[in-house]
């Protein structure tokens with residue numbers, strides 16, 4: 001059974017088992033490998049994509065659930081917030097191993113799109129669900145603040 | 154020698170030649186050259202006897218701020234290629250069903266249901282389990298779920314970690330192999346006005362790096378290419394050569410970015426590499442990705458060893474420490490590996506006792522011993538290795554002794570530090586300044602201190618801790634570091650921050666337990682809890698200026714944080730947590 005959806009602005013048809021998690025469809029079938037596999041059970045956030053604008057864990061989202069949806073991956077995020085976050089991430093040396101950072105950048109971007117000036121509590125609440133085993137958390141917080149400042153300037 | 158070679162080539166005085174940003178230049182004649190073009194000539198010259206190194210005042214890159222990592226941009230854009238991202242034409246994805254207990258083996262299996270799963274291509278037995286070959290990851294995982302297998306557990310470890318721990322505790326109460334000894338400790342203890350004793354238990358720990366172990370092989374009988382984040386490629390090469398029958402010089406290993414490792418991607422046994430090679434060999438020439446899931450990664454061993462420390466000490470009537478006895482019990486990381494010869498020292502695994510010997514403190518009558526335990530649970534170095542437990546046992550027990558003697562934790566340590574340990578002293582004094590130390594305090598936030606040298610570097614930390622609903626919550630950490638010449642200060646700070654987060658994670662939450670019967674209880678991040686952003690303290694790092702040779706930075710932030718937190722926590726509860734983690738599910 002084929003599933004139709006839009007990925008990063010392009011219409012695609014996925015001819016895969018509808019139970020397949022979107023994560024593996026993106027990675028193995030659309031070769032969009034920026035979205036990472038960390039746990040497979042919605043615990044780490046490494047697989048975060050935007051599903052109709054909402055950060056979603058693709059490892060537990062079956063392809064059947066994204067029929068006609070708009071999916072944006074790290075490869076496809078655009079706009080001022082995304083650019084500010086990615087620039088801050090690079091300027092501040094946020095990444096260590098970097099494996100979790102696609103997911104971190106996705107969540108940070110969505111946060112700033114909705115709340116351009118988040119409080120410390122709002123940053124912690126938004127970013128709190130994404131594990132970084134390298135514990136880059138101090139710089140993730142700094143990165144969100146720096147991106148927020150850049151957006152205001 | 155490059156300058157000398159250029160001087161001869163251009164027939165100009167060597168003294169007029171400058172070197173900047175990789176270019177050798179003679180301004181007056183307008184001649185210039187890259188290093189490569191003159192390297193061969195330079196190599197042919199006689200080695201000079203005395204070389205004057207560049208004056209540190211003239212450094213342009215060493216110690217410079219504002220340098221960003223070369224991989225910073227691609228990692229912020231999701232463009233960095235990790236092993237999991239490697240795709241080859243006609244590549245099969247492989248999942249392996251592993252035995253449920255350490256030391257167990259495949260007895261029999263029925264592949265029929267797995268082969269029925271669409272996308273599954275083959276099911277094959279390999280030494281470490283049963284491999285399911287499929288067209289993509291999802292099919293491989295579904296095929297593995299459908300496998301029916303029976304296991305031979307005759308050589309398996311079937312004890313729970315609680316039972317293993319009981320064995321270790323018993324060993325800690327008996328004499329062990331002496332690693333360091335001065336004076337008569339037993340006499341010192343029996344002469345003491347007051348004696349103290351404590352037993353500490355540290356659990357097995359998983360590395361839990363974000364990218365589960367994975368690797369790709371593409372091979373023909375003539376050549377093999379491997380993509381994996383292998384930390385010891387020199388161990389891996391021969392493994393593939395032997396398994397595939399490909400000449401060693403026709404095996405190329407692409408060392409990929411590691412999605413975290415913390416030691417896990419460096420096994421002396423080549424555990425993962427051997428499985429990857431077996432998968433490729435059993436499948437025949439072609440391309441294969443072996444993808445472990447989080448559950449494989451967490452249950453397949455190579456843990457920080459479960460460790461017991463038993464400490465005893467005495468104080469005289471003036472509050473001076475009379476004797477110090479530390480017995481350490483765990484499995485050896487080096488035992489049975491290629492590292493055994495270099496690491497074992499008079500029957501003691503140096504990685505088991507490091508950080509409990511060679512202390513900065515003058516303890517004239519002291520003894521450190523080690524008892525080796527042997528069982529089938531594979532153990533491995535885990536960021537900071539032995540220091541992960543030795544720093545905790547030493548620095549919390551010492552803190553209690555100082556408190557019992559009525560001494561301040563910083564001042565008392567300074568008085569104990571021997572004159573030859575000026576660098577330990579300097580970082581401790583510095584961190585006390587940074588945190589405006591005047592004791593642990595008695596308000597909502599309490600302070601605790603720890604000092605620990607590892608990997609050639611000196612680190613002192615003060616942790617500020619709150620009591621949140623009966624559990625420690627760390628709000629701030631001050632950290633003074635002497636790691637010799639600081640080559641890239643911002644990367645050093647980043648490593649210290651991450652190292653503190655990693656150590657705090659283990660102090661608060663991490664433990665890997667074996668259930669009765671020997672299966673691993675924690676299989677994913679839902680049960681193996683690691684530090685989240687909400688638990689990350691503010692961290693203030695100060696790197697001491699130094700002209701000493703550069704030493705370790707990747708692991709050194711980890712050892713002192715747990716004891717610093719425990720020492721602060723004792724000020725709330727009156728007790729040192731004797732068992733980690735401090736917060737248990």
Ligand code: FES
Pocket residue numbers: 036037038039040041042043044045046047048057058059060
């Ligand atoms: S891989 Fe999806 S949340 Fe971890």
Ligand code: FES
Pocket residue numbers: 095096097098099100101131132133134135136363412413
């Ligand atoms: S940077 Fe390594 S897991 Fe986040």
